[in-house]
Amino acid sequence: MSAYKTIWKKEFKDALRDKRSVLAAMSYAFFGPMLMAVAFFFLISQLTDPSDVKISIDGKQYAPELIEHLRENGIVERDTDWPAEVTPIELSIPENWAEAIASATPIAVTLRADWSAQKQQSDIKRVEQALQAYSAQIANYRLILRGIDPRVIQPVQVAKQDMATRGSKAALIMGSVLVFILLSVFWSGMNVAIDISAGERERNSLEFLLSQPVSSQAIVIGKVLAASCFALFGAMLSLILIPIIFSFVPLHQIGMSVDFSLEMLLIMFLALVPLALLATSLQLFVSFRAKNFKEAQTYISFLLIIPMAASFGVEFARLKTPLLYYLPLTGQHQTFLSLIRGETVNWLGAGVSAVFTLVVAVLLTYLIGRMLKSEKTVFGL
Amino acid sequence: MIEVKSISKSFKTVSALSELTFSARDGEITGLLGPNGAGKTTCLRIIYGLLRADSGQALIESVDANRYPLQARSNLGIFPDKFGLYERLTVREQVRYFGELHGLQAEQLEHSVDNVIERLDIASLADRKSAGFSQGQRMKVALAQALVHNPKHLILDEPSRGLDVMSTRILRDILREQRAAGTCILFSSHVMQEVAALCDRVVVMAAGKVAAEGTPDELCQLTGEAALEDAFVKIIGSDEGIAA
Numbered sequence: 001m002s003a004y005k006t007i008w009k010k011e012f013k014d015a016l017r018d019k020r021s022v023l024a025a026m027s028y029a030f031f032g033p034m035l036m037a038v039a040f041f042f043l044i045s046q047l048t049d050p051s052d053v054k055i056s057i058d059g060k061q062y063a064p065e066l067i068e069h070l071r072e073n074g075i076v077e078r079d080t081d082w083p084a085e086v087t088p089i090e091l092s093i094p095e096n097w098a099e100a101i102a103s104a105t106p107i108a109v110t111l112r113a114d115w116s117a118q119k120q121q122s123d124i125k126r127v128e129q130a131l132q133a134y135s136a137q138i139a140n141y142r143l144i145l146r147g148i149d150p151r152v153i154q155p156v157q158v159a160k161q162d163m164a165t166r167g168s169k170a171a172l173i174m175g176s177v178l179v180f181i182l183l184s185v186f187w188s189g190m191n192v193a194i195d196i197s198a199g200e201r202e203r204n205s206l207e208f209l210l211s212q213p214v215s216s217q218a219i220v221i222g223k224v225l226a227a228s229c230f231a232l233f234g235a236m237l238s239l240i241l242i243p244i245i246f247s248f249v250p251l252h253q254i255g256m257s258v259d260f261s262l263e264m265l266l267i268m269f270l271a272l273v274p275l276a277l278l279a280t281s282l283q284l285f286v287s288f289r290a291k292n293f294k295e296a297q298t299y300i301s302f303l304l305i306i307p308m309a310a311s312f313g314v315e316f317a318r319l320k321t322p323l324l325y326y327l328p329l330t331g332q333h334q335t336f337l338s339l340i341r342g343e344t345v346n347w348l349g350a351g352v353s354a355v356f357t358l359v360v361a362v363l364l365t366y367l368i369g370r371m372l373k374s375e376k377t378v379f380g381l
Numbered sequence: 382m383i384e385v386k387s388i389s390k391s392f393k394t395v396s397a398l399s400e401l402t403f404s405a406r407d408g409e410i411t412g413l414l415g416p417n418g419a420g421k422t423t424c425l426r427i428i429y430g431l432l433r434a435d436s437g438q439a440l441i442e443s444v445d446a447n448r449y450p451l452q453a454r455s456n457l458g459i460f461p462d463k464f465g466l467y468e469r470l471t472v473r474e475q476v477r478y479f480g481e482l483h484g485l486q487a488e489q490l491e492h493s494v495d496n497v498i499e500r501l502d503i504a505s506l507a508d509r510k511s512a513g514f515s516q517g518q519r520m521k522v523a524l525a526q527a528l529v530h531n532p533k534h535l536i537l538d539e540p541s542r543g544l545d546v547m548s549t550r551i552l553r554d555i556l557r558e559q560r561a562a563g564t565c566i567l568f569s570s571h572v573m574q575e576v577a578a579l580c581d582r583v584v585v586m587a588a589g590k591v592a593a594e595g596t597p598d599e600l601c602q603l604t605g606e607a608a609l610e611d612a613f614v615k616i617i618g619s620d621e622g623i624a625a
Contacts, residue, residue, distance in 0.1 A: 006481040010470075017469040204465030208526070211429045212482040213455040375432050 003214040007222025012229055015192045025188040025230050029237035032180055037245045044253055053123045054078035059093035066093065066134055073130040087114035089124060091131075104142060177246075178336040179311040181238050181268065182329065185276040186283075186307050188234020190300055193227040193283035198296035201288075210378060217369035220284070224365050227280035235272045239265050264339050271332045271350065274357040278328055279307075281364040288368055289377065325349025328357035382407055383428060383534055383567055388437035390423055390589075397423045398589040400437070405567040405582075407533070410560050412576040413569040415586030416617060421569035422462045424586070425538050428567070429459050441534060455483065458532035460540050460568075464523040468512035472503060475511065476525045483530035497529045501555065517548030524555060535559055537568035541575055553579055573610045583609075587617040 015021045057077045060067050070076070082088040092110040094100075100107040109131065113124050140150040200206045209219065243260035286303055287296035311333050314324060324330040325346050331353020338345045371377045383405040390398040398420045405411035413421050426432040428439045430450030439446040439453075446453040467475050473494060480490050498507050501521050506514070511522055520540065527535065535556075541549050556566055556579060570576050576583055577597050585593045585600070593600055593616045597609050604612040 003482060006478065010467075010474075010478045013474075014467060014469050200465075203468075204463035205467060206465075207431065207461045208459065208464055208523075211431055211454060211457075211459045211461060212479065213451045213484075214482050215451060378431065 003218040004222040004225070007214075007219055008225045011192075011196050011223055011226035015195065015226060015230060018192075018195060021191040021195060021230065024191040025234040026237060028187040029184055029234045029241060032184075033177070033238060033242045033245045036177060036180065037249050040246075040249050040251070044250055052076050053089075053126050054080075055089040055091055055123075055127060056082070057091045057093070059095065059097070062095055062097040063093045066097075069134045069137075070127075070130050073126070073133070075127055075130055087117060087120070089113040089120065089127065091127065101138070174340050175315045175337070176312075177242060178333065178340065179308075179315055181235065181242065181336065182272075182275070182311050182333055183304075183307060184235045184238045185231040185272050186279045186304055188237075189227040189229075189231030189276065189280045190283060190304075192230045193280050194287045194293060194296045194300060196223050196226065197284050197287040198290040198293050201290075202292040206378070210372060215369070216372040217366070220365050220369045220372065224277065224281050224284060224361075224368075227284065228276045231276040231280055232269075232273065235276065236269060239269055267339060267345075268336060271335050271354065274354045274361065275329065275332050277361040278357045278364070281361045281368065285364050285368050285371075288371060322349075326352045326356065328353060328360055331356070382440075382442060383411075383536075383565055384438075384440040385424065385428065386438045386440065388424070388427060388434045388439060390420075390427060390432065390435050396589060398427075398434075401586075401589065401591060402437075403584045403591055403594060405534075405565050407565040408560060408563045409581040410556060410566045410568070410579055412580035412583045413567065413586060414571065414573075414576050414583050414613065415569070415592075416571060419586040420589040421571075421586060422538055425462075425536055425567070425569060428536060429454055429457055455530075456533050458527035458530070458535040460523055460527045460535070460537040462538040464519070464526075466511040466514070466519055466522055469510060471508050471510050472522050472525070473498065473507045475522065476529050479526045480529040485530060493529050493531065497525045500528070500558075501525050502551075516543045517545060517551070520544055520548060520552065524552075528559075532564070534565045535567070537566070539569055539571070541570065541572060549575070573613060577609045585613060585616050592616045 051074075053075045055075060055078060057067065057070075060077065067077075090110075090112040092112070094108060097107055111124075111127060111131070113120065113127075115124060139153070143150045143153070200209065210216065243265070246260075282303065283300055286299045290296035290299055307329055310329055314330055314333060325334050326349055331349055335345055335350045335353075385401055385403050388398050388401045389396070401420070401424060403411075413424065415421050423432060427434050428441070428446055430439075430446040430453055433447050441453045441456050444453045444456070467478075470478070476497060477490060477494050480493050485493055498504055501524060503518075503521050503525060506518060506522070511519065514522065520543075524540075527537075537556075540552055544552065553575075556568070560566055560581075580597065583593075583595065583597055583600060584591055593603060595603065600612045600616070601607060601609060604615040606612040606615060
């Protein structure tokens with residue numbers, strides 16, 4: 001058997017017996033989607049709150065029609081007191097309501113609320129919209145009564161055509177889920193990568209391993225493959241768990257649909273293979289330079305910021321340049337985005353970025369091999 | 382046969398070895414004796430190709446360790462300065478791992494592993510994970526790793542450090558057995574009794590150079606001292622760094 005396979009097999013077996021490594025690989029894949037699903041669950045239930053808005057109404061006896069209109073729009077007077085920590089939403093109708101309506105003069109209706117309160121945003125908006133709708137209704141009646149077409153006061157009519165498909169709306173929310181899947185290859189293999197490099201040095205077994213009649217390249221290849229297996233194991237776990245967990249989130253209530261077809265998941269997994277190799281070779285490159293486990297951990301946490309910043313940056317800045325399709329990490333990200341939006345994937349871009357990613361991974365692996373030949377890195381001279 | 386030919390090595394500005402020359406013959410135990418910092422470990426690391434000599438050659442069966450380290454190492458069994466065991470693997474798995482790295486396969490591999498486990502009398506440990514082993518047990522596992530491929534040369538860097546009397550005796554017995562089998566054994570030590578008890582030839586090192594060379598008796602005669610320890614002190618010129 002070739003030496004790299006021997007090392008791969010041994011490191012994999014060794015890591016599987018390390019509870020910390022296995023737990024690290026699994027917990028990210030498991031708890032991450034879980035947390036995200038819970039967050040979405042609350043977001044959706046807040047956005048689609050169908051219950052009545054209960055507000056305080058002062059002077060309702062002066063404007064029974066307005067009150068009726070509000071009631072039809074799901075805004076009713078509260079019969080309980082406001083809780084202490086919530087700023088009340090109060091509507092005051094002045095005494096001269098009927099008089100002002102009859103004489104067609106403006107009426108000052110006061111709406112008192114805390115506009116900065118995150119939780120009451122949608123409530124306040126609903127009250128405002130209902131009031132404006134009522135105002136527009138009366139305006140129309142008045143114009144018609146005076147023999148004027150109400151359309152004269154609407155010179156510009158904005159026709160809103162929502163081009164968002166169900167899928168592309170979902171992409172907005174699913175974008176962060178995609179970043180999460182991408183990062184799974186960086187997280188899941190991390191502990192193994194540290195353990196078989198800086199850990200090996202710390203446990204004093206590195207010198208003996210390097211004294212075997214095996215090229216340092218074979219040693220590094222075996223180690224990269226072992227850690228990559230863990231990274232891909234974590235990625236696979238997230239790819240399996242995310243569709244399952246998200247099937248419980250009522251995305252359709254906010255007009256979204258996400259279908260994770262088996263084919264899509266398979267393409268995602270394949271796209272993650274070169275990325276996993278890049279992630280682990282990068283982690284090994286860094287942690288072989290560290291003197292011990294702790295030092296390596298520090299470096300690698302810094303290293304994690306790079307893919308996180310890159311993918312979240314692209315995600316939130318809505319960065320659009322064709323270059324993104326061809327680079328490592330962003331290329332896989334774009335492929336994922338296209339897949340989830342139901343667009344056609346830029347296969348050329350996906351291919352180029354896969355090759356690019358692989359080339360960088362191989363280059364890094366080669367550099368680590370050279371590094372292990374240098375007495376400076378081996379003995380930390 | 383291990384030949385060290387005028388090796389020099391310096392780390393930055395510190396000269397560790399200068400023009401070091403000696404040889405270790407097959408079927409003999411050669412002791413590399415020197416105080417701490419004399420360059421013993423550096424010298425051994427050059428022999429198994431982990432450090433590169435600035436000038437000079439280390440030959441194992443006429444193979445230059447610096448130029449063809451893989452070929453040179455395939456003839457070597459190594460017991461390094463620091464040996465860490467893989468604590469999550471069983472002893473058998475570790476020994477098999479290093480057997481495989483030496484290119485042993487299938488039946489030959491299993492046979493070699495069983496053989497070395499039997500020879501070192503560690504059958505009772507073989508299927509245990511090495512976490513929590515005593516120093517003596519760890520030494521035996523490290524030796525098993527070094528011997529699994531039946532090397533013709535054995536290099537040991539202070540193998541007896543941290544061992545109790547019983548373990549030291551076992552180590553000596555194993556080394557004598559290996560010698561009887563014709564193995565060329567080179568080991569470093571700063572413990573006088575051990576060198577006196579075990580070595581056929583002694584190379585005394587001080588400050589990166591060979592200070593004297595010969596059998597323990599020859600060294601005593603050379604200096605006119607009765608005990609090797611006194612001879613040693615006289616040779617290196619100070620009593621600094623010598624373990625009792």
